[in-house]
Amino acid sequence: MAQSATAKQATRTATMPEKIPIRLTVNGNQMELTAAPWTTLLDALRDHLDLTGTKKGCDHGQCGACTVLVDGRRINSCLTLAVMKEGADITTIEGLARGGELHPLQQAFIDQDAFQCGYCTSGQICSAAGLIAEGKARTPDEIRELMSGNICRCGAYPNIVAAILQAMERS
Amino acid sequence: MIPFQYARATDVADAIKQIAADPYAKFIAGGTNLIDLIKYDVATPTRLIDISRLPLRNVEQTATGGVLIGAMVPNTDLAYHPLIEQHYPLLSRSILAGASQQLRNMASTGGNLMQRTRCFYFYDATTPCNKREPGSGCSAIDGLNRINAILGTSESCIATHPSDMCVALAALEAIVHVTGPAGTRTIAIADFHRLPDNTPQIDTNLEPDEIITAIELPAKGFSDNYSYLKIRDRLSYAFALVSVAAALELDGETIKEARLALGGVAHKPWRSSAAEVVLRGQRADAKTFANAADILLRGARGFGHNDFKIGLAHRAIVRTLGQAARGAPQSISDKKIR
Numbered sequence: 001m002a003q004s005a006t007a008k009q010a011t012r013t014a015t016m017p018e019k020i021p022i023r024l025t026v027n028g029n030q031m032e033l034t035a036a037p038w039t040t041l042l043d044a045l046r047d048h049l050d051l052t053g054t055k056k057g058c059d060h061g062q063c064g065a066c067t068v069l070v071d072g073r074r075i076n077s078c079l080t081l082a083v084m085k086e087g088a089d090i091t092t093i094e095g096l097a098r099g100g101e102l103h104p105l106q107q108a109f110i111d112q113d114a115f116q117c118g119y120c121t122s123g124q125i126c127s128a129a130g131l132i133a134e135g136k137a138r139t140p141d142e143i144r145e146l147m148s149g150n151i152c153r154c155g156a157y158p159n160i161v162a163a164i165l166q167a168m169e170r171s
Numbered sequence: 172m173i174p175f176q177y178a179r180a181t182d183v184a185d186a187i188k189q190i191a192a193d194p195y196a197k198f199i200a201g202g203t204n205l206i207d208l209i210k211y212d213v214a215t216p217t218r219l220i221d222i223s224r225l226p227l228r229n230v231e232q233t234a235t236g237g238v239l240i241g242a243m244v245p246n247t248d249l250a251y252h253p254l255i256e257q258h259y260p261l262l263s264r265s266i267l268a269g270a271s272q273q274l275r276n277m278a279s280t281g282g283n284l285m286q287r288t289r290c291f292y293f294y295d296a297t298t299p300c301n302k303r304e305p306g307s308g309c310s311a312i313d314g315l316n317r318i319n320a321i322l323g324t325s326e327s328c329i330a331t332h333p334s335d336m337c338v339a340l341a342a343l344e345a346i347v348h349v350t351g352p353a354g355t356r357t358i359a360i361a362d363f364h365r366l367p368d369n370t371p372q373i374d375t376n377l378e379p380d381e382i383i384t385a386i387e388l389p390a391k392g393f394s395d396n397y398s399y400l401k402i403r404d405r406l407s408y409a410f411a412l413v414s415v416a417a418a419l420e421l422d423g424e425t426i427k428e429a430r431l432a433l434g435g436v437a438h439k440p441w442r443s444s445a446a447e448v449v450l451r452g453q454r455a456d457a458k459t460f461a462n463a464a465d466i467l468l469r470g471a472r473g474f475g476h477n478d479f480k481i482g483l484a485h486r487a488i489v490r491t492l493g494q495a496a497r498g499a500p501q502s503i504s505d506k507k508i509r
Contacts, residue, residue: 016174017174017175017176017177020177036174037174037175037176037177037219038172038173038174038175038209040172040206059210060207060210061203061207061273061274064271064273067273073247073276074272074273074276075273075276075277076203076273076274076277079202079203079206079207079274079277080202080206080277081177081199081202081206081219083177083221084199084202084221084223127272127273130272130273130276131272134272136251139504141504141505141506142504144407144504145407145503145504146272146504147272148271148406148407148408149270149271149272149273149274149408150271
């Protein structure tokens with residue numbers, strides 16, 4: 001068997017890289033953390049900033065549970081290094097409600113019973129917020145296509161589409 | 172993830188200087204593929220050089236009527252750019268057929284060309300793979316090869332190139348602009364990606380110390396008669412089993428000019444000039460299209476699980492050329508193939 005990639009890496013790296021200070025605006029708040037370069041934005045949010053609403057599903061960009069908004073655009077936080085987003089404006093599920101009032105998408109997900117286990121829901125809602133901001137989806141077919149990066153293993157898709165349609169009509 | 176150093180490139184010259192200084196360094200732009208490969212221990216860089224902030228984000232018309240696309244333009248921005256939607260809808264559709272909106276928001280134009288195969292064995296660091304560990308063998312040839320190539324394969328590798336965007340770029344005869352220590356040069360898209368032969372570890376003809384700065388599209392955009400049809404195991408957000416980019420220029424019912432490129436079937440976007448030759452000057456009908464498909468697939472070879480791709484590719488070629496001829500390109504959201 002070939003020498004493992006990790007072993008090869010160990011032989012090449014003489015010194016461990018230093019941790020790097022990173023400034024982010026998260027849900028309107030200026031935040032600072034110090035993290036290793038290989039810390040993903042997802043791990044930074046969950047483990048460094050204690051914002052555990054963003055979920056780690058597959059950790060490989062295949063499920064969408066980690067979706068957050070960076071400078072207004074939806075991305076997979078698991079495939080993003082926190083250090084690369086230095087200075088960025090990040091919105092997570094914790095930042096969508098205004099005061100005591102739920103975001104229209106959060107309310108719509110409740111109204112339409114758009115989740116079962118709920119693990120994918122914060123990613124679904126952040127992704128849908130990005131989708132509405134993009135303005136490219138109008139029909140259910142278009143919503144399904146542009147939401148295909150968010151997997152719901154409970155299969156709540158019809159209700160998720162209904163919830164997004166409801167939020168689109170009211171926004 | 173394995174530990175690595177991180178540095179930001181200040182400009183293109185600095186990026187080249189930094190990559191030349193460290194043989195184990197890699198550029199990172201969108202990171203959608205590279206970070207995943209690092210998580211799987213397939214890519215093991217000691218240093219990542221962040222080029223995502225380089226000022227390569229313009230999409231502008233060229234003096235010759237084409238378009239120059241900066242290498243850092245995100246895939247989404249490119250797909251929805253008015254110049255691309257209007258003059259190169261084949262490119263726009265192909266981009267939107269790939270990945271998810273989240274990934275397209277992250278992925279860069281240059282990075283799309285540099286993404287690596289999704290062959291199961293390339294990703295599984297516990298199995299032999301000549302692309303990952305040269306000389307270790309190919310697990311796919313006698314393994315689970317449903318997703319693997321049928322054209323241009325070698326005894327050492329039957330991986331496919333995963334990009335949709337690059338299939339349209341091949342049909343549109345895009346030109347890749349690169350810069351290295353010796354200066355700038357251009358590479359025709361047909362010469363950018365390589366066939367595996369006995370060096371499958373080398374995906375492209377980009378030198379390790381070169382950086383992609385832009386992609387140029389020639390003036391001809393085929394915006395009247397084109398289609399991108401992608402066949403996959405689910406209706407969205409999956410890699411192509413077979414995809415077809417077809418672009419035609421018609422004079423009545425006669426084909427004046429034809430471009431035909433396939434994805435999901437080879438180590439690079441597969442364009443067949445022999446198939447295009449038999450389309451030119453002929454009537455745009457199913458018989459002509461089938462003839463082109465016969466010629467394109469001459470020499471196609473399956474490896475067991477992927478034998479079906481040969482017949483599928485034939486039907487997909489005929490169907491996509493028909494859509495292009497009718498001016499009825501495949502819809503992205505309505506999944507019915509008409």
